[in-house]
Amino acid sequence: MIKQRLKTGLRWVLAVFYAFAGYMHIVAPAPFLTIMPDAIPYAEAIVFWTGIAEIVGAIALVQPFNLRLRQAGGIGLALYALCVWPANINHLMMDLAREDGGLGLAYHIPRMIAQPFIIWWALWAGDVRIGRRA
Template sequence: MKQFFLYLMSAFFVFTGVMHFLTPKTFLGIMPKFLPYPLQLVYISGACELLFAILLVIPTTRYWGAWLIILLLVVVFPANIQMAVSFYRQQNPYLWLALLRLPLQFVLIWWAWLYTRPNITD
């Protein structure tokens, strides 16, 4: 079961990483306005998600992959805040979903942290 959740997390980040390249406008819409080069940052964050997901499934790099995913989740948190603020201002009916993403980020951080511990998938 532990292996299943490891591969599930990796697949989640592979999927979202690929989506950064297939639908960059979606991610541009939640990019905080104060950041320069938003399109490039969308592509960079997508590439990081792909790379870190791969590192996560390789036993010898799992520790670093998990810590890099945690770092990425912290770094992109302002985008989740921006999404919630934008949805609120636009009276978007999916505001509830944007608000749900905020605590979900902490769940994802905890989940990744589990893979920083030795022998978590044994």
């Protein structure tokens, strides 16, 4: 019982994080546009639609009675975190190349290390079972 409540609470924490990030992608896209690699076309549209994807994924993740929808949300948010990793790496390289050193390694290294954890968290929170039947 306590384990399930903890999992539900952590599911909601992740969902709120993603919903807020999605909202920010839509209402204040400038910071996200600055870290997009130059090779990515249609950056404004991508930032907008990734915001929508984060919000939809967050909503799906917290569905209490629809396991398949919750799993789809977890998979979608995990894939999203994987797909934005290149933008995070680009941000690290651009930021550290600044004369003032930007935000520095103390910001970027934990962020890079956190990415695999966030991917795992989305799958775990979404009750995704890999390699075994649910």
